[in-house]
Amino acid sequence: MFFDFFKKNDTLPKLDFSSLKTDMHSHFIPGIDDGAQTMEQSIVLIKKMLDLGYTKIITTPHIMADYYRNTPEIILSGLDKVRAELQAQSIDIEIDAAAEYYLDETFENKLNSGNILSFSDKYLLFELSFVNPPSNIEYMIKKMNDKGYKPILAHPERYSYFKNGLDDYYRIKEYGCYFQLNTMSLIGYYDKNSQRTARDLITNNMIDFLGSDMHHTKHASALKETLSSKYVIEALQENYLMNDEL
Numbered sequence: 432m433f434f435d436f437f438k439k440n441d442t443l444p445k446l447d448f449s450s451l452k453t454d455m456h457s458h459f460i461p462g463i464d465d466g467a468q469t470m471e472q473s474i475v476l477i478k479k480m481l482d483l484g485y486t487k488i489i490t491t492p493h494i495m496a497d498y499y500r501n502t503p504e505i506i507l508s509g510l511d512k513v514r515a516e517l518q519a520q521s522i523d524i525e526i527d528a529a530a531e532y533y534l535d536e537t538f539e540n541k542l543n544s545g546n547i548l549s550f551s552d553k554y555l556l557f558e559l560s561f562v563n564p565p566s567n568i569e570y571m572i573k574k575m576n577d578k579g580y581k582p583i584l585a586h587p588e589r590y591s592y593f594k595n596g597l598d599d600y601y602r603i604k605e606y607g608c609y610f611q612l613n614t615m616s617l618i619g620y621y622d623k624n625s626q627r628t629a630r631d632l633i634t635n636n637m638i639d640f641l642g643s644d645m646h647h648t649k650h651a652s653a654l655k656e657t658l659s660s661k662y663v664i665e666a667l668q669e670n671y672l673m674n675d676e677l
């Protein structure tokens with residue numbers, strides 16, 4: 432009986448993020464945004480991702496004219512340092528970097544210049560203001576597509592000004608845009624409104640990628656907690672998410 436119990440549990444799928452393989456939203460380049468501030472913190476967070484089952488990380492520092500004036504050069508030189516430290520500590524995980532672009536008045540110039548950090552097959556992660564609804568989202572999504580990019584809207588569930596049920600979201604997808612949900616939203620990490628929207632989006636198959644959006648160890652604990660959520664378990668089992676293609 433005792434042994435039967437273990438045998439049975441051995442056959443259960445492991446409850447971690449290994450089926451996703453890749454996380455494509457995090458803040459692990461030290462000292463350049465509101466994520467990890469030191470190399471030590473970066474390594475702690477990356478080890479947490481390994482523990483959670485991820486085998487590849489595409490980390491995405493903020494690029495925002497008002498607060499984080501990062502450039503591809505700053506981000507990539509930070510990536511080199513993180514890679515060197517991982518190698519020095521024999522930590523085996525694949526890591527790349529892109530960015531989380533804030534849709535501000537400088538973004539279009541960046542897009543026009545071509546000096547843009549995208550990932551995999553020209554995926555481009557962008558975010559909106561949490562306070563002010565965007566006035567030009569249709570134009571910008573179409574422009575990103577015209578330039579050959581595949582835009583991914585970061586944490587669509589967190590923009591509380593989208594209030595028309597899912598209509599706003601269907602409309603944005605129709606402009607030509609993927610959605611990345613913050614996994615932690617599903618357990619109410621941010622607030623009730625974003626939790627409700629997150630659950631609506633995922634049960635209506637509107638989500639293309641799950642992201643950790645990890646900045647610090649509190650996020651790592653919350654992410655671990657999400658593995659008990661039926662919404663997360665179902666999403667991982669149904670296997671329609673595209674993280675593993677990155």
Ligand SMILES: [Fe+2]
Pocket residue numbers: 456457458531585644
């Ligand atoms: Fe982020």
